[in-house]
Amino acid sequence: MSAGITKEHLEQTLRDKLSADHVEVIDTSGGCGQSYDVVIVSSVFEGKTVLQKHRLVNDAVKTEIAQLHAFSQKTYTPAQWVELSNK
Amino acid sequence: MSLRSLTRLANLGRPFTFNNLLTSSFIKNVNNEIRSPLASSILCRYISDSLKKTLDETVQKNDVVLFMKGTPEIPQCGFSRAVVQIFQAQGVDLSKVKTLNVLEDHELREGVKEYSQWPTVPQVYIKGEFIGGCDIMLNMHQSGDLEELLLKQGLVASDEELEKEE
Incomplete structure (x- = not known):
């Protein structure tokens, strides 16, 4: 798919599949849609290790990641997110 | 033949944990949704027995294994470079890190993603x-x-060990 993955599509997919409270997708590709940084806040991350959280995200956007050049993620539980926002 | 029995077929004789994980998540997907992108990827990108054996040996025999794009001296991707720099910052002896350049081997590049059930490179194994x-x-x-x-x-050596050496 030469058109690439849109920011909106990625955001919606992450929101839907991970029941995320908050999703931030930053397009770092300079317009070609092949490189994204994402921040995801969801209660499904509760009690999981970083590796487990990242695997959840990777599974949710498996087909999308396969088409991207770069995909970087930060995952937080709602409590961690509040703590981070207050810093 | 159903998708599920196809998967089972593909997993015959493969007790490896990652594959078992893969199978269970795949079946869950089939139950949850009709469209399963995993199905095609399992069948298209299934890694060869010989590559799986090589990778098993590589990660077992070496304390630290880094699958990367390029080499530690000349990384060809910012993420791979970052991992090399992290090892350096931690004081890990890079000569003891087994690095494999996925850009030199297409089968490895695709195979390692399947092997680790991880969609991107770099990838790190420790012990x-x-x-x-x-x-x-x-x-x-x-x-x-x-x-x-x-x-x-x-x-890596602890602070006490380093002091003793001095």
């Missing part, structure tokens, strides 16, 4: 265990978890 990619390494580096793991596994 046979999959640790993660660049994000996780950076995360663990910042939190101190990486130092703790490296110390526990005897891959």
Whole structure:
């Protein structure tokens, strides 16, 4: 798919599949849609290790990641997110 | 033949944990949704027995294995470079890190993603265990978890040991 993955599509997919409270997708590709940084806040991350959280995200956007050049993620539980926002 | 029995067929004689994990998540997907992108990827990108055996041996025999784009001297991707720099910052002896350049081997490049059930490169294994990619390494580096793991596994010297040497 030469058109690439849109920011909106990625955001919606992450929101839907991970029941995320908050999703931030930053397009770092300079317009070609092949490189994204994402921040995801969801209660499904509760009690999981970083590796487990990242695997959840990777599974949710498996087909999308396969088409991207770069995909970087930060995952937080709602409590961690509040703590981070207050810093 | 149903998708599920196809998967079972593909997994015959493969007791490996990652594949078992894969199968269970795949079946869950079939139950949850009709469209399963995993189905095609399992059948198209299934890694060869010989590559799987090679990778098993590689991650078991070496304390630290890094699958990367390029070499530690000349990394060809910013994420791979970052992981090399993290190892350097932690004081890991890079000559003891087994690095494999996926850009030199297309089968390895695709196969390692399947092997680790991880969609991107770089990938790090420590003492046979999959640790993660660049994000996780950076995360663990910042939190101190990486130092703790490296110390526990005897891959870096503790402060006391360093003092003794001096």
